[in-house]
Amino acid sequence: MSYTKDQVTNRKFDVVIVGAGGSGMRASLQLAKAGLNVAVLSKVFPTRSHTVAAQGGVSASLGNMSEDNWEWHFYDTIKGSDWLGDQDAIEFMCQEAPKVVYELEHFGMPFDRNADGTIYQRPFGGHTANHGEKPVQRACAAADRTGHAMLHTLYQQNVKARTTFFVEWMALDLVVDREGHVVGVTAIEMETGDFFTLQAKNVLLATGGAGRIFQASTNAFINTGDGLGMAARAGIPLQDMEFWQFHPTGVAGAGVLLTEGCRGEGAILRNSDGERFMERYAPTxxxxxxxxxxxxxMDQEIKEGRGCGPNKDYILLDMTHLGADTIRKRLPSVEEIGHNFANVDITKEPIPVVPTIHYQMGGIPTTINGQVCVPMNGDYNTPISGLYAVGECSCVSVHGANRLGTNSLLDLLVFGKAAGNHIISNFKANESHRALPADAADYSLERINRLEANASGEYAQSIANDIRSAMQQHAGVFRKQSIMDEGVDKIAALRERVKDLGLKDHSRVFNMARQEALEVENLIEVAQATMVSAAARKECRGAHTVVDYEHPADYAPAPLGRDDQNWLKHTLWFSESNSLDYKPVRMKPLTVDTVPPKVRTF
Incomplete structure (x- = not known):
């Protein structure tokens, strides 16, 4: 049954936020407390957003457990980013970190406590004292359920502030007027199938990542890159999409995340010889x-035949020496995951793990205030009127080519709040909404009606599975130029198949087949952005390690093929032309000295 224009309902708000995870709800809280009329759309109930899966902690230089300061955090984040992070944005984030964590604590966040009542902090990968001298305890944790606690805390505060939630709604496209101002979004209510235009003075995208473009992923099934697809179809470039983080410890065969907090508490990675092999690669x-x-x-150990198990295809994460009491106090969810997904009692035996796709460092380019920006008249950071993006779907860029653990939850808090503050500071209560274009809903209606009319078209999940298989094969931990080039062709062919998506289910109520087809149209944007951007970057940097460009070294996993002379720049991918542009990395911080590039050793 096709949709017609007279079936479209319009509703007006001051701000429409797409996504109810940590960043979306931190922004909505700021806005609702300021008295703005805010609507938050979410495909799932807010406390089921993917932020709930974050386990290990949120980084801030509180210095509760060991000496620390924001400049050390700043240095670690730049080094972790392999110098692709913008240093002014990183400085802002690290300076704001203690403030937003204490603010969250005052909202009611149930952090673990030290004996003196201060927030408990654990060590985490890449976080050091005095510029790499030794590990530092910087991750503020609520056992291994930090994201869960954060999401519930923010939801409770939003309920108190009377934020309006549209639960089980899917946003489809941005509505842009003739002058280029974003004036709303189109959306479907899943329960009824009803179609809406949600008119707003500002739209904020907070849709999270798109880890479901890969076969083995720690991401929830809802992480289909919806905000990135909306932006790409509106002509907005996607930035640095070649950089995808593989988390070292996904449960082998299941992909379920085991927090880096395990290693923060003292867990050890071991190969088939029982060796603590990381001492060879990162002596400090x-x-x-x-x-x-x-x-x-880990991948190197497996490739060289020291993997574990009958097929020698995984590594063991050993926590047995921590003791059952410590595990049950600090890592209770990890113990449950061991039982449920690996049939392992982690208090008595190690658990099989493999690197698993986890996080996208790239996304929709934004300013420090969350304004979405595009290249225009030689300025790469020209804001689009009325459009913001925060969280994993955005690229500020504070994570560069590789994100440090616990900086993701910090990113949500800092930039969610910053975007909210920027909207408030520019908000004019008496100013009327910009008019919706007469064809505001036409593009989205055409997309849906094309699916409805094509009953014999391809099944969405068949194409989605082929996308995931191609990405897993052609954009892994170690990449090869010829393999990436093949991947570009495969994804291009899959994009043609996406044009033939069809629906056999034409019901309106909770039509999940329709939702999955719409999600595939977002997945293909992200997959093509990733594959084309990766194949074009002729160097090794952070998570993008291409064997063709590695220099020989005693510690092979180090990305010594980094080319700062030619490739110290951000990638921009444009969907309509499937083309690339590049913009400079902002190397100058706001108040401190620039941290110049050097070889990353640990």
Whole structure:
């Protein structure tokens, strides 16, 4: 049954936020407390957003457990990013970190406590004292359920502030007027199938990552890159999409995440010889080296025949020496995961793990205030009027080529709040909404009606599975130029198949087949952005390690093929032309000295 224009309902808000995870709800809280009329759309109930899966902690230089300061955090984040992070944005984030963590504590966040009542902090990969001298305790944790606690805390505060939630709604496309101002979004209510335009003075995208473009992923099934697809179809470039983080410790065969907090509490990675092999690759930080480094080291051990199990295809994460009491106090969810997904009692035996796709460092380019920006008249950071993006779907860029663990939850808090503050500071209560274009809903209606009319078209999940298989094969931990080039062709062919998506189910109520087809149209945007951007970057940097460009070294997983002369720049991918542009990395911080590039050793 096709949709017609007279079936479209319009509703007006001051701000529409797409996504109810940590970043979306931190922004909505700021806005609702300021008295703005805010609508938050979410495909799932807010406390089921993917932030709930974050386990290990949120980083801030509180210095509760060991000496620390924001400049050390700043240095570690730049080094972790392999110098692709923008240093002014990183400085802002690290300076704001203690403030937003204490603010969260005052909202009611149930952090673990030290004996003196201060917030408990654990070590985490790549976080060090005095510029790499030794690990530092910087991750503020609520056992191994930090994201869960954060999401519930923010939801409770939003309920108190009377934020309006549209639960089980899917946003489809941005509505842009003739002058280029974003004036709303189109959306479907899943329960009824009803179609809406949600008109707003500002739209904020907080849709999270797109880890479901890969076969083995720690991401929830809802992480289909919806915000990135909306932006790409509106002509907005996607930035640095070649950089995807493989988390070192996904449960082998299941992909379920085991927090880096395990290694923060003292867990050890071992090969088939029982050796603590990270001592060879990272003599100082060992198992607490950054994630890209540890993932490559694990992959190297497996490639060289020292993997574990009958097929020698995984590594063992050993926590037995921590003792059952420590595990049950600090890592209770990890113990449950061991039982449920690996049939392992982690208090008595090690658990099989493999590097698993976890996080996208790239996304929709934004300013420090969350304004979405595009290249225009030689300025790469020209804001789009009325459009913001925060969280994993955005690229500020504070994570560069590799994110440090616990900086993701910090990113949500800092930039969610910053975007909210920027909207408030520019908000004019008496100013009327910009008019919706007469064809505001036409593009989205055409997309849905094309699916409805094509009953014999391809099944969405068949194409989705082929996308995931191609990405897993052609954009892994170690990449090869010829393999990436093949991947570009495969994804291009899959994009043609996406044009033939069809629906056999034409019901309106909770039509999940329709939702999955719409999600595939977002997945293909992200997959093509990733594959084309990766194949074009002729160097090794952070999570993008291409064997063709590695220099020989005693510690092979180190990305010594980094080319700062030619490739110290951000990638921009444009969907309509499937083309690339590049913009400079902002190397100058706001108040401190620039941290110049150097070889990353740990």
């Amino acid at each position: 930080l060992k198992d607490l080296a950054p994630r890209d480094f540890v993932s490559r080291s």
